[in-house]
Amino acid sequence: MAKSTVSQLKKSLTKIKWQESYASFILGAIIVIVLGLLVANFFTKRNQQIDTGEQTTQSKEQAMAQVQQEYKVVAGDSLSKISEKYYGSMDLWPVLARENNIANPNIIFVDSTLNIPAKSDAENAQGEMAVTSYQVTEGETFFKIAEKVYGNGSRWTVLHQANGGRRLPNGNPLVMAGTAIVVPR
Secondary structure (H helix, E strand, C coil): CHHHHHHHHHHHHHHHHHHHHHHHHHHHHHHHHHHHHHHHHHHHHHCHHHHCCCCCCCCCHHHHHCCEEEECCCCCHHHHHHHHHCCCCHHHHHHHHHHHCCCCCCCCCCCCEEEEEHHHHHHHHHHHCCCCCEEEECCCCCCHHHHHCCCCHHHHHHHHHHCCEEEECCECCCCCCCCCCEECC
16 A cells, blocks of 8 residues: 555646646746736837926915915904905905904904915805805705804804794794795894
């Protein structure tokens, strides 16, 4: 039995060696093909010029207007001057007052830090602030609407009172989808 075990062992070793050499052959062929493709690509693309891309320039004012920033108030500043500096227009000062929770826009304190929204955000906020009516959509509540138009959901009572103060039988404020409500400023 020892001879048959040895011969079986030799056969299985021969089979394993053949499988190893076959796998090595396939792997070597794949490597040769990949290298051949890389070399061919190099020689065909060698004389082509690389595109330099489009050159753009942006002024400092444009860059400042695209991101939210902070500003430290100095003596002689006003919200309209700060608006002019960051947005190129004094008309956006109410947005700065709203963004920074300033109750009296005529009083700002030296060395206080103001959040300056990006110009596009400020223009959107200004448009929302100018709205005097609002079209209610499905699923909205006075709280959600107050968050949108005032930036503060707790002001929902102002909207509720301005629109009749009606309530459902369960005590919740009544606002129906598809109606236009008054937005007091």
